[in-house]
Amino acid sequence: MILADDAMVVMGRVVAPYGVFGWLKVLPDTEAIDGLFDYATWWLGKGDDWREMVVETAKIHNDVIVVKLQGINDRDAAFACKGKQIAVPRVQLPEPDENEYYWSDLIGLHVKNVQGVDLGVIDDILETGANDVLVVKDVTAKTVAVDKTAAGKPVKEKPHERLLPFIASVVLEVDLKEKTMLVDWDPDF
DSSP states (O other), X not given: OOOOGGGEEEEXXXXXXXXXXXXXXXXXOSSSTTGGGGOSEEEEEETTEEEEEEEEEEEEETTEEEEEETTOOSHHHHHTTTTOEEEEXXXXXXXXXXXXXXXXXXXXXXXXXXXXXEEEEEEEEEEOSSSEEEEEEOTTOOOEEEOGGGTTOEEEOOOOEEEEEOSTTTEEEEETTTTEEEEOXXXXX
């Protein structure tokens, strides 16, 4: 079945097969490692292509989940799932409280500081002990430079990456409808 990408909330990704009987290793992106256990069916896919999968059994194994999904019965089928995302339809999730957000809603927001400087787009979010950290990539920094070590051949520079703490004193406003975030952050950091 195919669903629109915005109808799904990514909750993890398949990182590898586990064993020879079709089990999958899933790295969850949930607040609690067992957060996916609340759902009897998971959606497997990426982009606009999702398939509903029935969970036969799932358990925690160290820092990942190992899961047996109905219809994936051998290592080859499990290996074909590597790199795919695990998601749940947004309508099945509880509404977040005020000033709380699902990470998948923050990814892709355009970030500007209070001086009006465009800092880039949220590319990832890191969980740390103290607070979450936003990985903001400057998408306009894709300039071509000449690298003297590469015999004068043009080389693309890596986009500038900023790490911003996701705390109230830094993140001043989040507008999910406009896909923007206002922050109090020096552009030189």
